[in-house]
Amino acid sequence: MSGTTILGLAGSIIILLALFEMMRRHRLREKYALIWAVVALAIITVAAFPAILFRTSEAIGLAVPANLLFFVASMVIMILTLQHSSELGRLEERTRTLAEEIALLQLEIDQLRDGDGPRGRVEQHDELRE
Known part of the structure; x- marks a missing residue:
């Protein structure tokens, strides 16, 4: 695993843990937690499978993913x-x-x-x- 993958996974896991803790303490409403959970899961997906980012950027025509x-x-x-x-x-x-x-x-x-x-x-x- 590359450093970028580890960093992306660690950051996303920290965000998800923070979300659950904030919801448990009633400091974050569910509708906002859902948005951030989707963002964190998207980051986990891109970190775990960076080929998705590369293929998508190639399909769109971007030189730099x-x-x-x-x-x-x-x-x-x-x-x-x-x-x-x-x-x-x-x-x-x-x-x-x-x-x-x-x-x-x-x-x-x-x-x-x-x-x-x-x-x-x-x-x-x-x-x-x-």
């Missing part, structure tokens, strides 16, 4: 970044909505403490929602 490896790695990183950006936007919107709902609830609590009647409170609450 490492270029294919870097391209695929770049695409994986871009897809993960896009997915995380999408989720971040969704979470920001949800956070804003929750903050608005808390502000409305705080307004209702303040009005109840000040002694405003229920009729005034309901009318003001409806106005704030529009």
